[in-house]
Amino acid sequence: MQLLQQHETRSFRVLVLLLVLCVAAFAALFAVSALSGKKQTPVITERCVAVVGGAEYWLTLEQAANASIISGVAVARGLPPRAVSIALATALQESGLRNVNYGDDAGPDSRGLFQQRPSQGWGSEEQVMDPAYAATAFYNGLEQVPGYLELPITEAAQAVQRSAFPDAYAKHEGPARAFASALTGQTPTALSCTLRAPVESADPAVSAAAVEEIYGPLNGSVLGPLYLADVEGAYGWSVAQWFVANAKTLGIESVAYDGRTWHRGTAVWTESDAVPGQVAVTAFSLPAE
Template identity: 45%
Template sequence: MSEPRRVPAPARRGRAVRFVAAFSALLGVAAYVTLHDVTGSMGPPRCVIGSGQNRYEFTPEQASNAATVAAVGSARGLPERAVTIALATALQESALRNIEHGDRDSLGLFQQRPSQGWGTPEQILDPVYASTKFYEGLEKVPGYSRLPLTVAAQKVQRSGFPQAYAKHEPDATLLSAALTGRAPAALSCTADATEGRPGDPARVRDELVRAFGARSAPKTRPGAESERAAGAPGSAAGGAPAARVELTVPVRETRVPRAERGWALAQWAVARAEELRIAEVVYGDRRWVADASSGDWEPVRGGAGTRGTDGSSVRLTLAR
């Protein structure tokens, strides 16, 4: 009988290394699952509108751009249908990303071309400007709100693939209902307000005015003292908790009901929270908190720092 074949030492070592690597990977997966079960964390920040079959999930970048497109349309007094057409167009042209490339010299959310008179590259890469130019074109289309979405979009865009806009209409409809305020508390987003730079009140004010107009300029007031423990990130010098900064955004009378206007402002703030470092949004008796694992709107339960609003304003609290 022949002797058992000996496995060379390098092979045995290779197997051991592979076993250790596989076991380490398994531990990593188990740790992630445990963290998810305990905290509800879903990893990178995300935004969601709708549920079940009528659900659209997207990134904070896409949410921020969608909110800008919707805000510009609302500020122009355009109907929700116009916003749906604009959002479906941007979904097809750029997937709601402000890209710096495209076919020939196409740029930005709507892939507008400087050579075709849409503006300079710098202007087109400004989402407010690009959205404004799209709506200006749409407003010149007679009866656009009664046309099929593909027809209305094509009359503005002159695309080589006009039927491609159709597949985005369901998602665009969900987005426009939320971001114009017709569907209250419909937008859920997760964001991290504990790390990174503090929120800049001047920048938030500027972005609000650019998107919604001067009537939406917020007022700044120092908020209550931070509830964080002394010495935590965001604390003032000497270990004392830093005062939080609150912006009160007025909800002015417009062509739409005040509640819709208020929710349009509130959900714009949630969609742009990651970029603008907004930690909390309160409108009426609903509250959104950036660090909440679900990213959902919750009822205001009372207590320090959690009071609601009377519907005439939206309250934003910036990250520290």
């Protein structure tokens, strides 16, 4: 019995000693860091934020880019923002707004943003994996729903998707409405993205081709590092915020429209001399060596 007590005492002392050493090591590291006077470079979390009506929601860059395609397709065909809210809530539930190339047990051949099934007539697998095609197919179905603009999001989405969990769409209504309002241009400067610096120069002609693939011809022109798109009103804000949502992949440095400019460095919209009726997109360029 005495030997057991002595063993337990030694074990306890060893445990206490190890704890003291850990605390001392942590304190030493903290002291060295403080004395060095060096600040750690903060990690920039890349994301896009929509602020509408005092509420703030965020998406990853991948999600925001997909949301901009879903919205841009609707704007190009003249659909109201409510249609975009329904579509975004649906895609958030079905795929997390990611263009996934797999389905689940309920729909093993489901694919894409809306988990559309080729076996159910939505198109080929290649087609439903194209975000613009998938959004167009969804809107085609939505427009067949009588009075869909007056229906709750859950009912409108379910009428198109016929999901096994129809009530699940409701939990995405907040972010869906906020990003729809921003990306359709109903709320100017509502969308902003925080990005790291790009690693290579960008071509403004690539931006021109990308936006016109979604919106169609915008009477745009490329002038040096600038792409200028002739658009007005809410349509112009839709295009401007589309560029912000895609600034990472397109290598965009700034977007200016109607007295406001978003800049990659500040990640916010600020007052500027940007003219109405024209979205000005500046491509990122590395300084000359």
